[in-house]
Amino acid sequence: MARYVYDFTQGGRDLADLLGGKGANLAEMTRLGLPVPPGFTLTTEACRAFLTTGEEPAGMAREVFDHLAAVETAAGRRLGQPDDPLLLSVRSGARFSMPGMMETVLDIGLNDASVLGLAKASGSERFAWDSYRRLLQMFGSTVMGVDPALFERALTLLKDLRGVPDDVHLGTADLTELVAVYKNLIRDETGEDFPQSPAEQLRRAILAVFASWNGERARLYRRREHIPDDLGTAVNVQRMVYGNLGPDSGSGVAFTRDPATGRPDPYGDYLPDAQGEDVVAGIRNTVPLSELQRLDPVSYDRLRDHLRTLERHYRDLCDIEFTIERGTLWMLQTRIGKRTAEAAFVIAAKLADEGLITPDEALARVSGDELARLMFPRFDTSAAGEPLTRGLPASPGAAAGTAVFDSAEAVRRAAAGEKVVLVRQETTPDDLPGMIAAQAVLTGRGGKTSHAAVVARGMGKVCVCGAEELSVDTRGRRFTAPDGTVVDEGTVISVDGSTGAVYPGSVPLVDSAVMRFLQTGDGDGTASEPVGAVARALTRADAVRRLDVRANADTPEDAARARRFGAQGIGLCRTEHMFLGERRKLIEKMILARSDTERDQALAALLPLQRQDFAGILEAMDGLPVTIRLLDPPLHEFLPDRTDLAVRVAAAEARGGVPDPHDVELLAAVNRTHEENPMLGLRGVRLGLVVPGLVAMQVRAIGEAVAERTRAGGTPRAEIMVPLVGDVSELRIVREDVKRVLAEVSASCGVPVTCPVGTMIELPRAALTAGRIAQEAEFFSLGTNDLTQTTWGFSRDDVEASFFSAYLDQGVFTASPFETIDRDGVGRLVRIAVEEGRTTRPDLTVGVCGEHGGDPGSVHFFHAAGLDYVSCSPYRLPVARLEAGRAAL
Numbered sequence: 013m014a015r016y017v018y019d020f021t022q023g024g025r026d027l028a029d030l031l032g033g034k035g036a037n038l039a040e041m042t043r044l045g046l047p048v049p050p051g052f053t054l055t056t057e058a059c060r061a062f063l064t065t066g067e068e069p070a071g072m073a074r075e076v077f078d079h080l081a082a083v084e085t086a087a088g089r090r091l092g093q094p095d096d097p098l099l100l101s102v103r104s105g106a107r108f109s110m111p112g113m114m115e116t117v118l119d120i121g122l123n124d125a126s127v128l129g130l131a132k133a134s135g136s137e138r139f140a141w142d143s144y145r146r147l148l149q150m151f152g153s154t155v156m157g158v159d160p161a162l163f164e165r166a167l168t169l170l171k172d173l174r175g176v177p178d179d180v181h182l183g184t185a186d187l188t189e190l191v192a193v194y195k196n197l198i199r200d201e202t203g204e205d206f207p208q209s210p211a212e213q214l215r216r217a218i219l220a221v222f223a224s225w226n227g228e229r230a231r232l233y234r235r236r237e238h239i240p241d242d243l244g245t246a247v248n249v250q251r252m253v254y255g256n257l258g259p260d261s262g263s264g265v266a267f268t269r270d271p272a273t274g275r276p277d278p279y280g281d282y283l284p285d286a287q288g289e290d291v292v293a294g295i296r297n298t299v300p301l302s303e304l305q306r307l308d309p310v311s312y313d314r315l316r317d318h319l320r321t322l323e324r325h326y327r328d329l330c331d332i333e334f335t336i337e338r339g340t341l342w343m344l345q346t347r348i349g350k351r352t353a354e355a356a357f358v359i360a361a362k363l364a365d366e367g368l369i370t371p372d373e374a375l376a377r378v379s380g381d382e383l384a385r386l387m388f389p390r391f392d393t394s395a396a397g398e399p400l401t402r403g404l405p406a407s408p409g410a411a412a413g414t415a416v417f418d419s420a421e422a423v424r425r426a427a428a429g430e431k432v433v434l435v436r437q438e439t440t441p442d443d444l445p446g447m448i449a450a451q452a453v454l455t456g457r458g459g460k461t462s463h464a465a466v467v468a469r470g471m472g473k474v475c476v477c478g479a480e481e482l483s484v485d486t487r488g489r490r491f492t493a494p495d496g497t498v499v500d501e502g503t504v505i506s507v508d509g510s511t512g513a514v515y516p517g518s519v520p521l522v523d524s525a526v527m528r529f530l531q532t533g534d535g536d537g538t539a540s541e542p543v544g545a546v547a548r549a550l551t552r553a554d555a556v557r558r559l560d561v562r563a564n565a566d567t568p569e570d571a572a573r574a575r576r577f578g579a580q581g582i583g584l585c586r587t588e589h590m591f592l593g594e595r596r597k598l599i600e601k602m603i604l605a606r607s608d609t610e611r612d613q614a615l616a617a618l619l620p621l622q623r624q625d626f627a628g629i630l631e632a633m634d635g636l637p638v639t640i641r642l643l644d645p646p647l648h649e650f651l652p653d654r655t656d657l658a659v660r661v662a663a664a665e666a667r668g669g670v671p672d673p674h675d676v677e678l679l680a681a682v683n684r685t686h687e688e689n690p691m692l693g694l695r696g697v698r699l700g701l702v703v704p705g706l707v708a709m710q711v712r713a714i715g716e717a718v719a720e721r722t723r724a725g726g727t728p729r730a731e732i733m734v735p736l737v738g739d740v741s742e743l744r745i746v747r748e749d750v751k752r753v754l755a756e757v758s759a760s761c762g763v764p765v766t767c768p769v770g771t772m773i774e775l776p777r778a779a780l781t782a783g784r785i786a787q788e789a790e791f792f793s794l795g796t797n798d799l800t801q802t803t804w805g806f807s808r809d810d811v812e813a814s815f816f817s818a819y820l821d822q823g824v825f826t827a828s829p830f831e832t833i834d835r836d837g838v839g840r841l842v843r844i845a846v847e848e849g850r851t852t853r854p855d856l857t858v859g860v861c862g863e864h865g866g867d868p869g870s871v872h873f874f875h876a877a878g879l880d881y882v883s884c885s886p887y888r889l890p891v892a893r894l895e896a897g898r899a900a901l
């Protein structure tokens with residue numbers, strides 16, 4: 013029979029799939045001998061069984077009560093014991109952290125009798141009644157389904173009646189009254205009394221926490237974080253300890269290092285005389301850990317010891333939750349801590365220096381996404397003026413947007429394309445949709461470990477929290493800065509998550525220090541710690557990676573930039589980009605030519621311009637391969653817009669009549685739904701076969717540029733790439749043309765010019781017949797943009813804006829296949845192409861030049877598929893280098 017319950021002494025961190033992150037780590041801490049209140053974990057398997065059948069799994073209740081007996085023995089008290097009750101917390105804990113997204117029920121075991129016992133045993137009546145009303149509130153809403161706002165309303169009413177500002181000012185009599193009110197509320201709302209049986213409370217709380225896996229917030233968070241829906245959550249049942257028993261008690265959150273900067277000192281927030289929930293909710297402002305050192309030096313020293321133990325054991329930044337109950341320190345949770353991108357690099361480098369991890373492990377600890385975040389621009393503080401206020405820099409980055417004061421408004425405005433900053437007094441998990449929609453989050457209360465900060469950091473979203481000087485009036489939809497400036501909803505503000513400053517208006521942006529370093533090799537003259545850490549990670553990645561990285565670039569400037577970013581060549585030079593602007597007229601002439609002579613003239617005019625482009629690019633990339641793709645897009649791309657033309661024609665014909673309103677409506681609908689793509693007509697290699705002289709002109713321009721660069725003493729390495737090939741014969745015909753023209757150029761220039769000729773693999777037929785195509789192709793470059801389009805039948809220019817969000821919501825895929833390679837479908841074609849191509853031609857070079865070449869997840873796939881290089885836009889090169897290194901570990 014399945015086993016559904018593990019005591020904390022029986023688990024361990026290797027059982028995280030089964031026990032969830034929290035349960036596994038509680039067990040690990042217990043085994044390390046740290047002071048963890050005793051308890052046990054119900055497995056994710058039990059949750060899955062419950063969610064599938066809707067029934068409590070057979071045998072689970074028995075196991076729970078066996079384990080409960082052990083906890084009772086250890087505590088020397090029984091659950092709900094009338095004179096001195098053992099009380100329990102029931103908390104969710106999934107495999108992947110989902111902060112605040114599921115339910116928790118505390119103080120299980122209190123009832124009308126044991127509340128009196130708790131009052132006596134704790135020596136505080138007020139505490140006992142406050143705990144009871146918290147249980148009623150949590151159990152009533154989470155387990156019995158009462159609207160939580162009703163409890164809040166009753167509490168507010170009582171505070172108003174008593175004329176007190178917050179709940180700490182309510183006395184024992186008030187809380188006793190509140191308990192009666194809550195009990196009535198539960199009965200009125202559900203037709204059922206609050207269960208007095210502690211065993212029933214426990215059982216129902218466990219099932220409610222299981223059920224919260226499928227709550228709306230939890231589902232939204234999982235979608236956003238790409239956490240699978242079928243994992244289920246574990247549930248941890250643990251003896252309650254209290255941080256709200258007076259000034260010698262308190263709760264806090266700590267990190268073994270600073271999660272914002274990576275500095276190697278413990279960092280944390282502490283709230284005296286409070287429960288852990290109060291710290292995370294950001295309801296009252298916390299004090300720094302240094303204050304705990306003053307208040308309770310013994311607990312502080314113990315805490316530091318435990319932090320050290322944990323960091324050495326986990327060999328990484330850990331975050332923990334702790335409670336001090338009348339001078340006794342308890343550890344309630346630990347996990348590998350979320351950190352900012354900057355801290356990720358700094359911590360990895362530091363831990364390697366300390367010998368705790370190897371250089372390869374340090375590389376594994378950072379990601380391309382984090383590097384990309386460090387490359388984002390920062391505010392130009394010299395142009396910013398005085399900030400409105402400063403809060404805590406909780407999640408770095410620079411973002412501007414209009415201030416909005418609730419989640420729904422943020423979602424509404426963002427959907428209409430507006431950039432917004434979500435301003436709240438404090439956030440709750442219900443604000444998640446607004447946080448996702450916003451560019452930045454600003455809160456008036458709460459520390460760097462508050463919900464807003466933790467969630468924003470996890471999402472890489474800019475966040476400033478605890479801006480205490482602001483008076484946030486959520487109802488009035490405005491906040492007031494200390495200097496009296498009133499910022500109403502809709503006003504633009506700029507939020508600097510790296511410094512905590514909030515500015516009026518939209519502050520201009522400048523390059524980040526990491527970006528400056530990557531572009532110039534210099535980090536502001538002085539390599540700052542994060543810049544140094546990034547440099548080290550990239551050096552390691554370059555040393556271990558097997559994949560080369562090339563750039564998609566079509567100007568000498570882009571080529572030069574790409575080289576500075578570490579490009580080892582150009583993987584895709586799109587020649588159509590050279591036919592824009594002024595030159596459009598020339599190609600237009602070619603298209604409209606009424607005779608061979610006219611066309612030849614147009615092509616002849618283009619030739620020197622193309623040659624000049626190629627020479628510049630070959631010079632910037634001297635010594636490195638430059639893959640030049642022959643013209644690809646359909647020719648209408650070079651002609652005026654169809655609609656503009658239609659309007660011009662219609663206007664010319666117009667006789668001054670009023671258009672039929674139905675026609676106007678229809679035209680609007682046609683324009684809205686008109687799909688240009690997929691362009692699968694006369695384009696790619698097909699142009700080469702049917703437009704006389706086009707290939708010859710481009711190849712001549714390339715050949716002459718190569719000759720020119722060779723004569724100038726350079727080492728040009730041009731490669732000629734034919735797009736959209738579907739059959740080997742297409743490539744054969746074009747290749748013969750290419751060889752002929754190159755021979756002519758060699759003869760006329762007196763310089764031998766040879767260029768490898770290869771093809772793009774961007775049609776399923778090309779992938780499936782790659783073995784044959786490789787007879788003619790000296791290299792392959794996977795055009796995964798078109799390959800994705802043609803494999804899925806998705807028009808690449810139309811689908812993302814039209815229905816992809818519905819597909820993501822419904823879980824058809826967790827990321828757009830145009831961003832991250834679809835391993836099962838497109839990926840399979842890639843593997844076939846590589847394998848069959850190399851069977852024909854064992855030394856065939858295979859790269860990828862679709863957008864996926866710069867996507868972290870896809871880079872790992874291309875490494876595993878045996879590609880030689882990835883090619884991406886110059887700005888993605890550092891990310892590709894880093895991920896190629898990580899893929900090789």
Ligand code: PEP
Pocket residue numbers: 584586644774794795796797798799861862863
């Ligand atoms: C591709 O299809 O992946 C590709 C790189 O070509 P383009 O994006 O220019 O169609």
Ligand code: MG
Pocket residue numbers: 735774795797798
């Ligand atoms: Mg393509």
